[in-house]
Amino acid sequence: MTNPIDIAAKATPAPVARRVRGLSDRAIAWIFVTPTIFLLLAINIFPLIWTVRLSFTNYAANRPGREVEWVGLRNYTRILTDAGTWENMQTTAHFLIWTIVLQVVIGFTLAWLINRKFKGNDLLTTLIVIPMMLSPAVVGNFWTFLYQPQIGLFNYVVELVTGTPASSFSMLGPGGLAKWSIIIVDTWMWTPFVMLICLAGLRSIPDYIYEAAEVDRASKWRQFWTITVPMVLPFLMLAVLFRGIENFKMFDMVVLLTGGGPGNETLLASIDLKREAFEKWRTGYSSAYAIILFVTVFGLASIYVKALNKVKER
Amino acid sequence: MKRTTLAASAALALVWSAQANAQANELTLCWAAWDPANALVELSKDFEAQSGIKMNFEFIPWPNFADRMLNELNSGGQLCDLLIGDSQWIGGGAENGHYIKLNDFFDAEGISMDDFAPATVYAYSTWPKGTPNYYALPAMGDANGWFYRKDWFGREDIQAAYKEATGQDLREPQSQKELLQIAQFFQGREIDGQTVYGASIFTERGSEGITMGATGAMYAWGFKYENTPGQYDMEGAVNSSAAVEGLEFYKELYKTGTPPGYDNAYMEQSLDAFKSGQVAMAMNWFAFFPGLYADPTVGGDKIDFFVNPAQNVAASTLGGQGISVVSYTDNMDGALAYIKWFAQPDVQQKWWASGGYSCHKAVLEDPNFVNSAPFAGDFLEAMGGVQDFWQEPAYASLLIAMQERLHNYVVADQGTAQEALDGLIADWTEVFEDEGKL
Structure with missing residues (x-):
């Protein structure tokens, strides 16, 4: 041959x-x-x-004829001394931290439950992952309707459960609920992603480790903390890294839900950057803004990846 | 081999040449996607028949219209040969070379700006403002007006309830304060078993909504952008006590007279609220009034219209647009031919009849005009007192600042009206300093 x-x-x-x-x-x-x-x-x-x-110039992309001046660190100074920038950063951090915490807790719990063998397991898994298959634009639009105070299902359910009149509060309006509304939607959409990664981690744990633990008469609680959690942790940390990077640059879904409002309550750094770059056309200023965000994400991600590698080495 | 290459090259050249010819006989007109745009498509069929030029249209939904079109212009894109751009873009269009200056063309073709309503020429065509430098032909006159449920206002039980509550007769509001009083009267009232609300107003944050809505009240109180036009001296004008009062009024209207959940509402939401029978009154652009009047549910004898009520000053927020020739067009002759055709009085008459708002005196000064539609008289009155936002090249930065300040105060309950307007002056000062104008 x-x-x-x-x-x-x-x-x-x-x-x-x-x-x-x-x-x-x-x-x-x-x-x-x-x-x-x-x-x-x-x-x-x-x-x-x-x-x-x-980022060191006053360049404006919509003013092709204007002389471009070298402004040194002025753009960086303006951004870093602007109270609005720090408010946006805090809003971004609030969104980032809460979505990750909720998605990890709920995602891991779901994965742990789904990992058990029961009838309809596959169907349930498929149903749970549907939200993450939807486009953020679709999700943003239909949650806008769900949150509508007069006709929205969300307010109706809240009224049913708590007795608070549906039209007496607006999830996307003033009153401090808007920043939680976007967290709820992102958690609804992306928890299945964290669940899938955790499920992969749980299924990678060989059965014989649990069998050995059973022989040693280790309780289920102890098995969970000394076998399950440590062995799933690298997977979980990977999921957190992915979600962290994604949510740091979150834009589309929040724009559709709140447009950054009410006021600046949900104005994430990425939305603010887009406004500076493509609505106000302050190209030099927004370049500096983008560099600051890039350095922040890159720095945080680098530290995190080092921690992830240490966990893997254990 | 050589023969094949030659044949392929010839075929390519033929295709390219055919494509170039086709482009020469086509024009693309860009505008916002709304009712008048559909009317223009129908109207333009006459131009196609007369000129042999095929018309293409690119209509962008309002929320994305400015973003999409300004990106197109700034990148020197050739999508649009003609653009019906917002009035505020005229400064940027002229100074950045996006629009063709039309003076020579107007002179050569005998098109006189004296034939158009002065307010529309000033707002839609000139840059620097008020100078005889024309970058657009007034195409679509518009202003922010009001409409209401005439059938509800006419009901005896509701009139009696209003009289009892306020001691006054229920009628079209004659002042901003009366408008508020009526909105508060209807707020949460049961009519035919349904809970209804006072008025739907503009509160949108993302594009221009809340600025267009709130300035309607602020102009009526006496808000000005500058003390001396062209001097950018904003202190005492932008944050005058009248302006503060006007803004406080708008917040009160929003808080006490609008349906729940309308905290990011603009044209579409205003129309929805009215058409679904939720509100007694609504603000919106005159451009939508023909469609509203024709609406089978709330139109006809159930609706009537009124101009933005005066408080200290009779004033309305300007809408509307001029039509400009984009300097990057590869069919300049065709684009100018369209402008020439569109400027004709008979075409303008047809434009008004089909749902567009003509700015031509031949239409507006026609003795039958006022009675030609239930909102025609209001339109004329509104156009007599229109005021527009800054039309500076940096208008986008100026608008975003105002959107943020107004939305933070009115909707998000942050700070006071005085603080909002003081902050606005600081924002605008920074923009004008960057522009080298201060």
Whole structure:
């Protein structure tokens, strides 16, 4: 039987074969890697460097004729000394922390329950993951209706449970509920994602470890804290990393739900950045803003990845 | 091999040339997606028949209209040959070279701006404001007005209840305070077994909603942008006691006279609230009035219209747009031909008849105009006292600042009206300093 590699070699035109034969492994590796490096440079690195450069200018993309001035650190100083920026950062942190906490707790609990073998397990899993398959635009729009004080199902259920009249409160309006409304929607949508990752972690734990623990007469509670939690922790931390990065740049769903309002109650940093860049057209200023956000995410993610690696090494 | 290459090149050239010819015979007109745009599509069929130029339309929903179109202009895009852009864009359109200056064309074609209502020429066409430098032809006159449930206002039981509650007759409000009183009267009232509310007003945060709504009240109290036009001296004008009072009034109207959940409402939500029978009154642009009057549920004899009531000053918030030729068009002759066609008095008459708001004197000064629609007289009255937002090239930054300050105060209960307007001056000062105008 003829070797397929030989067939491929014979099919290669002689001039090409001559040229390739003279290349080292390293050269071939470079040939394969070069397009990727070129693409990375063109669409990632170059724009990043360009953004850094713009962040030190007063450039406005909608004013092509205006002279671009070098303003040094003025954009950075303005952003970092602006109380509004810090309010937006606090709003972002509030959203980030609460969504992650709720999604981890609920996601892990669901995964732990789903991991047990029972009838209809597969169907239930499929139903639970449906929200994360929806588009954020769809989710934002239909939750706007669900939260409607007069006709919304959410307010109706609250009235049914607590007796508070449905039209007496607005989840997306003033009164301090809006920042919790967006957390509820994000938790509803993305808890299944955390659940799936946790489920993968739970199913990767070999049964014999639990069997050995049973032999040692370890209680279920002890098995949970000394076997389940430590072995699922790297998966859980990965889920937190993904959700953290995603929610730091959360934009579409919140814009559709509240538009950043009422007032600035749900004005996340990403929404503010978009306004500066593409509504006010303060390109230099927004470049500095983007760099500050990038450094923040990159710094936090780096610290987190180091912690994740330490957990994995244990 | 050579023959094949030659044939392929020829075919490509043929396709390219056919495409270029097709483009030369086509025009794309960009506007917002709303009722008058549909009327313009119908009207433009006459232009297509006369000129042989095919018209394409790009209509963007209002909430995204400014974002989408300003991005298009700023990137030098060739999507639009003609743009019916908002009045506030005229400064940026002119100074950034997005719009063609039309003076020479108007002179050559005998199009006179004297044939159009002065307020519309000033607002939609000129930059710098009030100078005879024209960057658009007034296309769609508009202002923010009001409409109400005439059938409810006419019911004896409701009239009696109103008289008992206020000691006055229920009628079209003659002042902002009377409007508030009527809204509060209807708020939470049971009519035909349904709970109804006072008025739906603009509170939207994301684009321009709350600014367009609140300025209606503030202008009526005497709000001004500058003490001296063109000097950017805002202290004492923007935060005058009249302006503060007007803004406080708008908050009271929002808090005590609007349906629950209308905290981010603009045109669409206002229409929904009215059409679903939730409110007794609603504010919206005159552009929607023909559609409302024709509505089978709440139109006809159930609806009537009124101009924004005066308090200290008779004033309405300006809407509407001029039509401009985008400088990046590759069909300049076609675009100018459209403007020339659109400026004709008979086309303008047809424009009004089909649902558009003409700004041409031949239409507005026609003795039959006032009686041509139930809202025609109100429209004329409103256009006589319109006031517009800044039309500066930096209008977007100015608008976002006002949206934020007003929404924070009116909807989110942050601070006082005085603080909101003082803060607004600080924001605007920073913008004008960046622009080199202060």
